[in-house]
Amino acid sequence: MAATPNKDLIGREGVNDLDAILSMTNTDVDSAVHSIADNAAAIFTWDYEKGARPGLNKLYEKAKTSQWNGETDLPWDTDVDLEKVAQLLLPSFGVEQMDVAGTPLARWGDAEWLRLGMESQIWALSQFMHGEQGALLCTAKIVETVPWIDAKYYAATQVMDEARHVEVFAKYLDTKLDGYYPINTHLGMLLDDIVADSRWDMTYLGMQIMVEGLALAAFGFMHAVTEEPLLKQLLRYVMADEARHVAFGVLSLKEYYAELTDRELGERQEFAFEAAVRMRDRFLQQEVWDRLGVDPKIAIPLTQSSPMRSEFQKMLFAKIVPNCKKLGLLDANDMWLRHRFEELGVIQFEDWADTEAEYEAFALAELQ
Numbered sequence: 001m002a003a004t005p006n007k008d009l010i011g012r013e014g015v016n017d018l019d020a021i022l023s024m025t026n027t028d029v030d031s032a033v034h035s036i037a038d039n040a041a042a043i044f045t046w047d048y049e050k051g052a053r054p055g056l057n058k059l060y061e062k063a064k065t066s067q068w069n070g071e072t073d074l075p076w077d078t079d080v081d082l083e084k085v086a087q088l089l090l091p092s093f094g095v096e097q098m099d100v101a102g103t104p105l106a107r108w109g110d111a112e113w114l115r116l117g118m119e120s121q122i123w124a125l126s127q128f129m130h131g132e133q134g135a136l137l138c139t140a141k142i143v144e145t146v147p148w149i150d151a152k153y154y155a156a157t158q159v160m161d162e163a164r165h166v167e168v169f170a171k172y173l174d175t176k177l178d179g180y181y182p183i184n185t186h187l188g189m190l191l192d193d194i195v196a197d198s199r200w201d202m203t204y205l206g207m208q209i210m211v212e213g214l215a216l217a218a219f220g221f222m223h224a225v226t227e228e229p230l231l232k233q234l235l236r237y238v239m240a241d242e243a244r245h246v247a248f249g250v251l252s253l254k255e256y257y258a259e260l261t262d263r264e265l266g267e268r269q270e271f272a273f274e275a276a277v278r279m280r281d282r283f284l285q286q287e288v289w290d291r292l293g294v295d296p297k298i299a300i301p302l303t304q305s306s307p308m309r310s311e312f313q314k315m316l317f318a319k320i321v322p323n324c325k326k327l328g329l330l331d332a333n334d335m336w337l338r339h340r341f342e343e344l345g346v347i348q349f350e351d352w353a354d355t356e357a358e359y360e361a362f363a364l365a366e367l368q
């Protein structure tokens, strides 16, 4: 495969070029809407045989009995103490392991570190909310573009799930915290690329495999760390849905990718790599440092130097790498994506559990 240069895939040669990463910022923070052409034909199918794809049919039946109500099933009367939430979050920054001598952070006391934790939490939940809207739009697009009736049925249930996810994150930010951050530019570029691609499987690869694979890991981390009861339950409910969504991607693409040529698989490998880099860049949370008045070019290398922080960022790929392996994307074309994941330091997850059947384990007992 004639590999596309990094410059054309991610807009820069060096994957870790921090200056280039930070030179991209969201300059579109005041508009009320963002419009992107979705370039796809809507496909009717005249083959209505339900269950022709048993795995998808089973997932659809499961989704029908797993719906919950964001207004009435969550304890919205909970008082949220953001300072307490932030205190539990701070260890994940590995503050102890950073050498802050000679930097603005050397002057920070407990109040400033606590503020970092609070802003990081609001930022993280804001990006979850924007990502959920991306999922809402992508899944509506899949209903139109996927040629199989079982997949259209399932995708329709996911549209409802994603509407609920946007709704609950927006309500949490609005009523329990103090507003939200605009979309991070790296996440925004990725969502635009996914929506703009004309090929139906690229919506799945970008959203169900990459974005939702990462979300499942990130929600799992926040769910494990937080003791805030409303957020904990909200995340638990969302994770039960997300596990089905990732399974939907794996089930659908496994069949389709078995038929593709090396060149076609190569395009998918490149797309997966671009998505991985965008998501890694987004987790640098440059907007939080801007808001705290610390130059991200100073703060980000410090956080990245903490082994705890860099392990946390790698863990976010714990679902993505095994799912890419299951789809045959790691080793096609002389192991192209394997080598890229090695460079990103995340290949060690390749033999972790994939997510094709994991949704059974994530199901909510009370809804079964």
Ligand SMILES: [Fe+2]
Pocket: 132, 135, 161, 162, 165, 242
């Ligand atoms: Fe979602």
Ligand SMILES: [Fe+2]
Pocket: 135, 162, 212, 241, 242, 245
């Ligand atoms: Fe989802």
